[in-house]
Structures are given as C-alpha cells and as structure tokens.
Amino acid sequence: MVKIAIMGFGIVGSGVAEVVTNHKEDIGKKICGAIELKYILDIRDFPGNPFESKLTKDFNVILEDPEIDIVVETMGGTKPAYAFTKALLEKGKSVITSNKELVATHGAELLKIANENNANYLFEASVGGGIPIIRPLAQCLAANEILAISGILNGTTNYILTKMFRDGESFETALADAQAKGYAEKDPTADIEGHDTCRKVCILASLAYGEHLYPEKVYTEGITKITAQDVRNAEESGYVIKLLGRIRRVQEDKVFAMVSPCLVEKSSPIANVDDVFNGVLVTGDSVDDVMFYGRGAGKLPTASAVVADVIDAAKHMQSRKWISWKETDRDFVVDHLDAEERYYLRVAKTANAEAGIADIFGNVCYIHSDCADELAFITEKKVARNLEAECEKLCATGIEIKSKIRLL
Numbered sequence: 213m214v215k216i217a218i219m220g221f222g223i224v225g226s227g228v229a230e231v232v233t234n235h236k237e238d239i240g241k242k243i244c245g246a247i248e249l250k251y252i253l254d255i256r257d258f259p260g261n262p263f264e265s266k267l268t269k270d271f272n273v274i275l276e277d278p279e280i281d282i283v284v285e286t287m288g289g290t291k292p293a294y295a296f297t298k299a300l301l302e303k304g305k306s307v308i309t310s311n312k313e314l315v316a317t318h319g320a321e322l323l324k325i326a327n328e329n330n331a332n333y334l335f336e337a338s339v340g341g342g343i344p345i346i347r348p349l350a351q352c353l354a355a356n357e358i359l360a361i362s363g364i365l366n367g368t369t370n371y372i373l374t375k376m377f378r379d380g381e382s383f384e385t386a387l388a389d390a391q392a393k394g395y396a397e398k399d400p401t402a403d404i405e406g407h408d409t410c411r412k413v414c415i416l417a418s419l420a421y422g423e424h425l426y427p428e429k430v431y432t433e434g435i436t437k438i439t440a441q442d443v444r445n446a447e448e449s450g451y452v453i454k455l456l457g458r459i460r461r462v463q464e465d466k467v468f469a470m471v472s473p474c475l476v477e478k479s480s481p482i483a484n485v486d487d488v489f490n491g492v493l494v495t496g497d498s499v500d501d502v503m504f505y506g507r508g509a510g511k512l513p514t515a516s517a518v519v520a521d522v523i524d525a526a527k528h529m530q531s532r533k534w535i536s537w538k539e540t541d542r543d544f545v546v547d548h549l550d551a552e553e554r555y556y557l558r559v560a561k562t563a564n565a566e567a568g569i570a571d572i573f574g575n576v577c578y579i580h581s582d583c584a585d586e587l588a589f590i591t592e593k594k595v596a597r598n599l600e601a602e603c604e605k606l607c608a609t610g611i612e613i614k615s616k617i618r619l620l
C-alpha cells in the first residue's frame with residue numbers, strides 16, 4: 213500500500229485528489245499494489261467537501277507519519293513550499309510538484325537532497341501542464357544534444373492573445389475570462405509579465421544543459437504592451453503574436469534564453485497553438501524537430517501530469533530516477549543585446565517619417581495598418597543593441613515608437 217498526501221488544496225491539488233480517487237483501481241494495477249490518499253494539507257477550511265475528512269492544517273502530521281511515502285506539493289510559490297519540500301526529501305519521502313517557481317529557483321538543490329536521501333523529486337506538471345515534456349527531454353531525447361527549444365509555455369497568455377486575435381477582445385476582458393477558468397496564477401502578473409514562462413524556460417534549459425539556469429538571468433518581456441492594433445497589423449501581414457520562451461545553444465558552453473512576445477508566421481506550427489494550449493518545439497542534433505502539444509494549464513490536465521509522477525515514484529520506491537542538474541554561478545547565458553533578430557515597429561506617422569525611417573533603419577518592409585496616424589514596418593535582422601540605438605535616434609527626431617516586437 214502506497215499512502216500519499218497532498219499539500220495545497222487549490223485548483224491543481226483538488227484535481228489530483230479527484231484523479232487519484234477516481235482512478236484508484238487502475239493506479240493500483242499500475243503500481244502493483246494499492247494507493248491511498250491519507251492527508252490533504254491546507255490552512256483553509258472546506259466544509260462539506262468530499263475530502264474534508266482528510267484535511268489537516270499541520271505539516272508535521274505528514275512529515276512525521278512513517279506511512280506517507282509520497283507527497284504532492286501543489287501549493288505554489290516558494291514559501292513555505294521550499295522548506296516543506298526540503299524537510300520531506302531529507303526524511304526520504306518523495307515529492308511530486310507542479311510548482312515551477314520552486315523548481316526554477318531551487319531545483320538543483322532539491323534534486324541533490326532527493327539524491328542524497330534516495331527519494332524522488334519529480335516535476336512533470338511544472339512545464340506544459342498536461343503535456344509530457346520533462347520526461348521526454350530527460351529520457352526519450354537523452355541521446356541528443358539539444359540545439360533549441362522554443363514554444364508557447366503559458367496557457368493564460370496564449371488564451372488572452374487568442375481571444376484578442378480571434379474575437380477582438382480587449383486584454384482586460386480576456387484576462388478576466390482566463391482567471392474565471394482557473395488558468396491564471398493567483399497573481400496574474402506572473403503570467404502576463406512573462407515570469408511564469410521564464411520559470412518554465414529555466415527548468416527546460418537546466419534539464420537540457422545540466423546546469424541551473426536561474427530566472428534572473430533570462431531577459432523577460434510580457435504581453436501587457438501588446439495592443440489590439442498590433443494584433444490587427446500582425447494578422448493583416450500574415451502573422452500572429454505569441455508569447456514565446458526560447459532557448460538555443462549558441463556556442464559550446466553558452467545558451468541564448470529569452471521570453472518575449474514574437475510575431476510568428478501563420479504557417480508555423482507554433483502559430484496554430486491557440487487558446488490554453490501550449491506547444492513546444494524541441495530540436496535535437498539527431499532527432500531534428502519534435503513538437504509537443506496539449507493543454508498547458510487547467511485542473512485535470514495538470515493533475516494528469518502530477519498523478520503520472522506519483523505512479524512513477526510509487527514504482528521507483530527503492531530506487532531513484534536520475535533526473536538532476538548542478539548548481540552553478542557560471543554566467544552561461546549570452547547577453548540579450550547581442551542577439552540578432554528582425555523587429556516589427558509601430559510608430560506615429562509624421563510628415564517626414566518614412567524618410568527618417570529609411571535613413572535610420574535602412575531597408576524596412578512596410579505592413580498594412582488600418583490606423584491612418586501610424587506606420588508599421590518590419591526591419592532586417594539586427595543586433596538588439598544596434599536596434600536600440602536606432603530607436604533612440606528615431607525618437608530624437610520626434611517620432612514616437614508605439615510598439616516594438618521581435619519576429620520569430
């Protein structure tokens with residue numbers, strides 16, 4: 213009999229309780245035993261909830277119970293999730309998490325503690341919700357050098373951008389809708405400012421390259437400055453706007469990592485990843501391109517990934533899964549200002565704007581805008597620091613830059 217506990221009875225935690233209970237018999241067959249959900253830790257009361265009898269407010273009840281082998285952490289954030297996870301792993305209990313903030317910030321250390329105590333620390337649900345991506349990257353693609361990973365890693369922002377694009381909704385309405393559906397983080401800042409995508413980029417890069425990539429090293433832009441006008445301009449020109457996490461091996465021991473909105477050609481597979489779906493394109497030196505697609509957020513899709521990890525941990529009680537990466541203070545991320553990209557710019561139209569633009573940016577490709585007071589164009593490939601300097605020059609001529617978005 214494997215007895216488990218859940219810490220955090222929010223959207224994902226309650227989904228895990230449901231899936232474990234509803235699939236109890238099937239899970240039992242898969243682990244060649246039986247599974248029981250013994251405790252749920254939460255500081256809140258849930259009167260009348262079918263799982264009410266399992267609720268506890270005392271973490272030590274779980275920590276000190278020798279019957280508990282596996283603990284699911286769906287609390288989110290680092291406090292108290294970090295201290296709780298550490299204490300559990302030190303006791304040799306396996307921890308399964310959907311908490312990308314914790315893995316992105318303390319993953320290397322927690323994996324080391326798990327290793328030292330012959331426990332498992334598994335986090336499939338931390339990236340891509342219900343999409344299998346951690347295990348494929350760590351196991352199925354292990355024979356490859358990972359050349360690049362890029363994709364849509366945040367369901368909330370993809371849902372918002374899809375609503376803006378498809379239904380012409382305002383950013384605020386689409387965000388409220390995403391929150392009502394339970395996709396957004398408690399504080400939507402993490403979604404809309406790109407921090408959630410950044411954490412997922414860090415987890416994937418750490419796994420792919422074996423060294424911990426910390427979130428503060430990754431240049432991150434969110435979608436709060438994207439306007440309905442940008443979305444329309446992009447559409448008119450054969451593009452959609454997506455928030456992308458991008459990682460690329462650039463030299464033997466360096467990586468490019470960035471989170472930013474990008475104009476993506478409609479013909480790209482990434483452009484057709486809509487709503488709350490995530491899509492991740494992994495390029496390996498042997499396998500070439502592999503695409504992962506599915507629901508990137510939501511109660512049951514995320515619970516699906518968590519419970520799969522519970523099953524895996526239950527099947528590996530006496531041994532350790534080998535997933536790990538090392539802590540490092542080596543600066544292995546290239547400066548984002550050295551990256552070469554094409555840019556979409558939307559600027560206020562003035563009498564001499566086109567001459568000024570040609571003078572400063574060289575060849576550009578104008579795109580149709582239905583706003584008579586503005587010009588929109590796409591530059592040639594430029595090193596970011598040169599583009600910044602050119603934008604400053606344009607502003608100095610009195611022309612306001614209203615939007616600047618990278619092209620994939």
Ligand code: HSE
Pocket residue numbers: 338340341365366367368369395396397403408508509510
């Ligand atoms: N808020 C996250 C998202 C949840 O929208 O993708 C899943 O990580």
